[in-house]
Amino acid sequence: MATMKQVAERAGVSTSTVSHVINKTRAVSEDVRQRVLAVIDEMGYIPNAMARSLKNDKTRTIGVSVPDNTHAAMAELLRGIEDTAFAVGYNIMLCNGYEDPQRQVAHLRSLIEKRIDGLVLVAGAARANEELAALLSSGRVPVVLADHAVAGVDAATDFVGLDHEATGYLATRHLLELGHRRIACVAGGEHEPSGQERLAGYRRALAEAGLAPDPGLLVHGSADCQGGHDAARRLLALEQPPSALFACNDLMALGALCAAREAGVEVPAALSVVGGDDLGVAAFATPRLTTVAQPNHEMGRQLTELLLQRIRGEPAPRSHARLQGRLVVRHSSAAPQAH
Amino acid sequence: MATMKQVAERAGVSTSTVSHVINKTRAVSEDVRQRVLAVIDEMGYIPNAMARSLKNDKTRTIGVSVPDNTHAAMAELLRGIEDTAFAVGYNIMLCNGYEDPQRQVAHLRSLIEKRIDGLVLVAGAARANEELAALLSSGRVPVVLADHAVAGVDAATDFVGLDHEATGYLATRHLLELGHRRIACVAGGEHEPSGQERLAGYRRALAEAGLAPDPGLLVHGSADCQGGHDAARRLLALEQPPSALFACNDLMALGALCAAREAGVEVPAALSVVGGDDLGVAAFATPRLTTVAQPNHEMGRQLTELLLQRIRGEPAPRSHARLQGRLVVRHSSAAPQAH
DNA sequence: CTGTTAGCGCCTTCAA
DNA sequence: TTGAAGGCGCTAACAG
Secondary structure (H helix, E strand, O other): OOOHHHHHHHHOOOHHHHHHHHHOOOOOOHHHHHHHHHHHHHHOOOOOHHHHHHHHOOOOEEEEEEOOOOOHHHHHHHHHHHHHHHHOOOEEEEEEOOOOHHHHHHHHHHHHHOOOOEEEEOOOOOOOOHHHHHHHHOOOOOEEEEOOOOOOOOOOOEEEEEOHHHHHHHHHHHHHHOOOOOEEEEEOOOOOHHHHHHHHHHHHHHHHOOOOOOHHHEEEOOOOHHHHHHHHHHHHOOOOOOOEEEEOOHHHHHHHHHHHHHOOOOOOOOOEEEOOEOOHHHHHOOOOOEEEEOOHHHHHHHHHHHHHHHHHOOOOOOOEEEEOOEEEOOOOOOOOOOO | OOOHHHHHHHHOOOHHHHHHHHHOOOOOOHHHHHHHHHHHHHHOOOOOHHHHHHHHOOOOEEEEEEOOOOOHHHHHHHHHHHHHHHHOOOEEEEEEOOOOHHHHHHHHHHHHHOOOOEEEEOOOOOOOOHHHHHHHHOOOOOEEEEOOOOOOOOOOOEEEEEOHHHHHHHHHHHHHHOOOOOEEEEEOOOOOHHHHHHHHHHHHHHHHOOOOOOHHHEEEOOOOHHHHHHHHHHHHOOOOOOOEEEEOOHHHHHHHHHHHHHOOOOOOOOOEEEOOEOOHHHHHOOOOOEEEEOOHHHHHHHHHHHHHHHHHOOOOOOOEEEEOOEEEOOOOOOOOOOO
16 A cells, blocks of 8 residues: 555655645645645555554544444444544544443453543443453453443543433333333343433322332333333233323333233223333334434433533633433324223 | 553563563563553553554444434434444544535545444445546455445445345235235335335235236335325325325335324225335334334344455455345234225 | 654564 | 664744
8 A cells, every 4th residue: 555655656755745735734736736736646555544644642432332332322322423533534443232231341341442532431230340440440441331421430431421310200200100000120130220310200200199109010021022012911911900001111111012902991082101211113103103213322422422522621610411201292192991 | 642652661671572462462571561451550551553553454343324313224224334333443434425425525535544343334325426436446355245346436346235125026916816906106216316215126926916006006105104104194084095105215104103193094994005125113002013124233233244344355256145024924914904 | 954862562583 | 572764644943
């Protein structure tokens, strides 16, 4: 691959001149400029960013560590990050951590070796192990946290997340306003942070309505379709089944819809279902799912803006934003049947 | 950040010794080794991969250009790539091209500047513009093509894709075997390659069964839920509606399911629906969707293995693999109603 | 307006 | 078993 030196020779100028025409970093006479440009084009010269980075100590690439890029919400977040980064000439390195601290550490080390300018860390349920925490808090790399604090990482780290509590609250209040009183909650794993927060919102809404939460109407399980399916089946088999159900995420809600149908329970006539996320398919579920949409792309954008600020060294107060979800009422929720 | 030189000074040895203990590239006396290691640990030294790359001309990072990482199939593919790359110590740079040649070129230039070792290119429907084609065929970077040839790129470029034709064939034959004769096809855009291939498989199956394709039973539209919904609605409003429907992908199939329900058409009693992809939610659709699962993760794996071979310079015959989908029969397909 | 020079951090001959 | 030195490709003083 052609180097700057070769370009310089061919154009009969010094490398610094070539460098300056490329970077427009000092005046160059028009004819020399044209000549250099011509040679660059002719030789198909493309500058070596590594060599440049070695000097300025800036790679214009940021790392993104997510639990799993196939989760729809992560994918949207990732997209928000990439879009924002691209707009200002940054590239992103993607790492799937799969909630495995070993793997996360290996990834992060690799990213640091490659001298990423910053890191967007989307932690999963798992907590950081010591090694990861040490790497993160060594101050080697500016970090912003997405959606969840990470145990072991400085609590003052910049943060942008979703307001999961509000999501649970909005969904539940919607059901309450429709007149429901026996409202179940299908939650994910007990250690999954976002699920716990959504559950808290569910409880707050009930409390505000003067309802005591019925422990029999709360089911934990895996935070996917299968988990939602199993949980709903159990709830529908209850002697006094709920008239409505809030699933902490859309995948579980979709699973619940499936279980209801298989149990011969009409939605929304006999059971209202509300999810949370607003996946693309939610609008086309049977029936179309009422849910709380989450601004994942926007979260990615804000995280990236924030990170770029830190990279530039702009002093800004520590951020701790919580983005609000938005209730989207469709056809899976309705007033309870009269008895 | 600590440099090798600083480590060397602190340990009272030369940088070359430090380099050699790090890379185990020549014998070092045990006590010196221990001392160096201790200093590295104490200083938290992490080698600078850029400086290293400047020498070896290898970055151990590969670029991945996809149309959109939020599409479920892309996300799985991406995951397959990342998994495989990580296993051998490579990182990946993710680029969303959004079918925009301008953007793709900008991304690719950036990747080349950063001297990626290779590129996995997932082209969308759009064709490469001249500039992109030129960059790709300049031989600067080993490239493997995912799922679709790219106009303007050397036809001999390594390739791993899905056998979309077989997918359409499998889905349609399944419906034929159930006894259907009026089988509609909900296809995506007319210029979308995978959709076209699946459509071809549909036609082949019909032809084998001695059926002439009814042009009125083929509907093109956008390749998403909305497109599937609209297409199905039109088909169901026909004077002689089909008894079965093959949607070229699951999103469209889900949309079709939604439309059927809204039109009061029972699935599978009055209409069988088969999709293609086997998204996670397909198994929990109402009713659970019969579809053709695609080995997207495996495709990512094979693409990456192939690319790594090329990067290593191993001479291998050009690959042109087509991975087979697998029919997954669930509850959205059944024998047609007797009249 | 242009060229010379000294590194950035690391690897790798070549010598000792 | 170890060190010295040159150079990967580029940028940025410093001179002219």
